[in-house]
Amino acid sequence: MKLGHFELGVPVFLAPLAGVTDKAFRETFCAVGGEHAWTEMISAQALIYQNSRTLNILDLRGEAEPRIIQLFGRDPETMARAALLAIDCSANVIDINMGCPVPKIVKNGEGAALLKDLPRAQAIASAVVQAVNVPVTVKIRLGWNDDEIVAVELAKRLESVGVQMLTVHARTREQFYSGHANWEWIRRVKKEVSIPIIGNGDVFIPEDAGRLIEQTGCDGVMIGRGALGNPWLIPLTQHYLKYGVILPEPLIEERIQVALQHFDRVLRYKGERIGLNEMRKHAVWYIKGVRRAAQLRGEIMHSRTPNDLQSVLRQILQR
C-alpha cells in the first residue's frame, strides 16, 4: 500500500502506546529490525502551549520515515495548528486519535468521545487535512458501545474529507481492552471505503496477523500489547507476511542485551529518576517467560538505582 509518497508494502505498524513507545522504545524497535512506528499520543493543546514534556515526546530526530505523530484534541482549529507545529518538528504523517477510552480524555470530548459526535470528528479531520500538505490518517474504535457501532459511517465521513488511511481497533470504548476484538467490523469497513485500512486488536503472534488480513482484507496490521518487552514481534510478523516463514524468537541472552541497551537509551533521554521508574515496567515485560521470573520481578520492582536494575538483568545473563 501507499501512504502519500511512501511505499509501505503490507506494513506492520508499532501501535501508539502512551507511556511506552517513547523515543527510547522506538530506537530499540528500529535496532531489532522494526520499521514503522507511531509516537505516543500528543495533546494538541499542550503542543500549542509548548509544554516541555510534550516537546520531548515530539523529538523525532534521526528516526526513519514516515514519521507518524498522533495528536488528540476536540477543537478543529487547535488540531490544525498543532498539526502544523508537528510538521515543523519533522513529522511527515499526522494521525488523529479517535479511540482513547481513558476517562480523563473522553470527559474533555477528546479521543473516543468523538465516536459520539461524528460531525465534530469529521470537522477535525477536515481542518487538519486542509491545513497540512502531508498525509492525514485517523485511528478509531468501533463505536462507544455495542449498541452504537459507528465505524462504517465514520470511515466514510473521514474518507470524504481527505483522510488517507484509517486504523480500526476492533473494540468499543466501553470494552476498553477486555473481551475480544471483533475483526468482522474491520472487514465491513474495508468493504465500504477505498482508502487503506489497518487492522488492529489482538495480534500476539505472527499467524494472528496472517489471519487478520485473510479474514478482513485489511491492507496492513498494527500491534500494541504484543510488542511490550517484545519489539521483535513486529519484524518477525513482517517477515512471516512477506515470506510465509516463522523465524525463531530471540534467545534470552539477546532479549536481555536489548533490554540493557533500551535502558541506556531511557537513561539518556529521561535521566535517572524518571528513567528508572519507567524502565522497571519494561524490564518486567522483557523477562516474561524467564526462569524464576516471579522472583526477578520482585527484585526489579525493588531496585533503587539504575545500577541495581542493570545488575538484576545481568544476573540473568550470567546464569
Ligand SMILES: Cc1cc2nc3c(=O)[nH]c(=O)nc-3n(C[C@H](O)[C@H](O)[C@H](O)COP(=O)(O)O)c2cc1C
Ligand atoms: C499502555 C497503552 C497505551 C496506549 N496508548 C495509545 C495511544 O497513545 N494512542 C492510541 O491511539 N492508542 C493507544 N493505545 C491503544 C493501542 O494503540 C491499540 O489500539 C490497542 O492496544 C489494541 O491493539 P493490541 O490488541 O495489539 O494491543 C494504548 C494501549 C495501551 C495498552
